[in-house]
Amino acid sequence: MLADEAVTTTAPETVESAQPSSRRRVERSTVVARVAAFLGALGLVLVYALRGGSYDLVVFQEHGLVIWWVLAIGIAVGLLPRARPSRPALVLLGALLAYALWTAVSLTWTESAERTTVELARVLDYLGLVALLSVTLGRDNWRAGAAGLAFGALVVCALAVGSRLAPSVFGTDHAAATLHIDRLSSPFGYWNAVAAWGAMSTAIGLAWSAHDRSRIGRAVALALVPVACLTTYLTYSRAGLGGTLLAVLAVLAFSRSRLTVLIHTVVAAAGAALAVLAVRGAPEIARATGTRGSATVLAALVFAAALCAGVAVLTGLHRADKWRIPRPVVRPLAIAGVVAVIGAGAVIGPGLVRHAWHSFTHTTSAVSSTDPTARLASLSGTRYPVWKVALKAFDAHPVGGNGAGTFEFWWNRHATDPEFVRDAHNLWLQNMAELGAPGLLLIIALTISALALGVAVRRRVRRSASAGATAAFLSAFVVYLLHASVDWMWESTAVTVLALAGVAAVGARLGSRRFRLRWPARAALVLLAAVAGLVQVPGLISTTAIRRSQAAERTGNGDQALAWARLAVNAEPWSASAYEQRGLVLESAGRLPAAAQDLQRATSHESTDFSHWLIRARIETERGRLAAATSDYQRAHRLRPLAAVFALAPFFKGTGAGP
Structure with a gap:
């Protein structure tokens, strides 16, 4: 009986003391959020x-x-x-x-x-x-x-x-x-x-x-x-x-x-x-x-x-x-x-x-003037x-x-x-x-x-x-x-x-208050998020590797440049830029047949990018394959007829500067 009375008398006090504490916790969590x-x-x-x-x-x-x-x-x-x-x-x-x-x-x-x-x-x-x-x-x-x-x-x-x-x-x-x-x-x-x-x-x-x-x-x-x-x-x-x-x-x-x-x-x-x-x-x-x-x-x-x-x-x-x-x-x-x-x-x-x-x-x-606002x-x-x-x-x-x-x-x-x-x-x-x-x-x-x-x-x-x-x-x-x-x-x-x-x-x-996802929906969303994240990875790795390959090539470290270029190709096999970079490294090393093969892959992945065909024409010229070089050069010209490189080409005829 005494115990029941004790519970009866103390429970309201406990609830009253708990309510302010609960409110403070909610307020703190809201402030933190x-x-x-x-x-x-x-x-x-x-x-x-x-x-x-x-x-x-x-x-x-x-x-x-x-x-x-x-x-x-x-x-x-x-x-x-x-x-x-x-x-x-x-x-x-x-x-x-x-x-x-x-x-x-x-x-x-x-x-x-x-x-x-x-x-x-x-x-x-x-x-x-x-x-x-x-x-x-x-x-x-x-x-x-x-x-x-x-x-x-x-x-x-x-x-x-x-x-x-x-x-x-x-x-x-x-x-x-x-x-x-x-x-x-x-x-x-x-x-x-x-x-x-x-x-x-x-x-x-x-x-x-x-x-x-x-x-x-x-x-x-x-x-x-x-x-x-x-x-x-x-x-x-x-x-x-x-x-x-x-x-x-x-x-x-x-x-x-x-x-x-x-x-x-x-x-x-x-x-x-x-x-x-x-x-x-x-x-x-x-x-x-x-x-x-x-x-x-x-x-x-x-x-x-x-x-x-x-x-x-x-x-x-x-x-x-x-x-x-x-x-x-x-x-x-x-x-x-x-x-x-x-x-x-x-x-x-x-x-x-x-x-x-x-x-x-x-x-x-835009209008040319000494006053920048003239435009x-x-x-x-x-x-x-x-x-x-x-x-x-x-x-x-x-x-x-x-x-x-x-x-x-x-x-x-x-x-x-x-x-x-x-x-x-x-x-x-x-x-x-x-x-x-x-x-x-x-x-x-x-x-x-x-x-x-x-x-x-x-x-x-x-x-x-x-x-x-x-x-x-x-x-x-x-x-x-x-x-x-x-x-x-x-x-x-x-x-x-x-x-x-x-x-x-x-x-x-x-939005409404927080809710719990059922496990099938949660699993599907996790999978979707993971896949969307993975889509970012090939280009991220490949582009980083290409840039490191270019940096290594500039410092004369051909072996390291080639290793990075290979990583770029492996990370993103559909990347024309990766094949082009590896081809350029191979060209620099004098491995012209392999370089030409990589440029062929680059042109197959991006057949309408004139720059790949132009580089390919140069490599074929270095190999002495002038007919192939001329064909590649003409293809590049058709893909960007107004490019400055083609406008300047007539001035270099007979100098050995191009096909």
């Missing part, structure tokens, strides 16, 4: 961005291998998934998987199995990234993950500007230095990729600063917007200018606190203008010829950042996010604005369109002929294209000028040329599913901070689509990762 999500997302962005934008084959395949095997191990031991992905997220994953499968199917008709395998690995890298974020982020930490991505994007902009102002501290812009150009290319090695990143970061900073509950978060986000704008400016990219304007419009469209966005946009624009004026007053900074004037530019940036941070804090203190323009005022203003735009378009639109079209189709290099006033360039050739490729092979990653070979055969072109500089046309109509439909489905996921989250969220995070990455994705429509941003890995990772992170908001 959020910190891990923030740091993980931040690290993800920085790793992809600061390794040359992860454009290099070896780099992005290393990332893909790690991501897929983390997924495989996590699913196998039961750590993943932390949350069940929502239906819109599963649709996005399904679209990526379908696109990857069609890319794999193109191996059956491609002009280069090696290059198509590279593109398959790239798509699987993106699929793995979206899958990883979808199963590791949930309702409790998705916004922390999005914050990590946002902060990382803005930090990269600061590092990019730093490479222009203080290269000894932040690293030299190697692309600009090597090519002797004034366009900011660090850290991606390509100015238009940096411009896309800057425009996307502008969208992220504006949206985040207008909605975040944290004063520090608002201040940091808006303070770095002028830095992002200056990053885009220093690339002197026309697409970057358009992307920045689109960023503002997209943020206004997707935001809840539009008036705050307008205030922040005006202040950030003023700060960015101040920084741009400082750059224009420092010719060495503007033209990438030195660092004189960097202190002035830095001072302008610091002042702009302080101004933006102060305004962001003030709008938060005065709860500007709650301000609304009365509907009776909004409607007349909106109608007047629409009428003004239509009227202006009717008056000056036709003339502008004609001028723009003439400029766009006038395929010369912004013209649409002249080389996109038009490249896009025409891409359409010609689609007309020739509308069902399947030429195979993923092979546009370069088609361009070589049908080019209108000798410029080297690897990609069609347009996501949609490139898919038409390489993967036919199904490829175009699949990439459209992929982008629509990503947009649908972001829109679904934006419509569902109630908190202002959640709406801001969603608007930030939804706007960034829209800006990405603009840049992908005029350049090879799909292949610029870091830029595409920022776009897809942002959508995947906010999409985790719709």
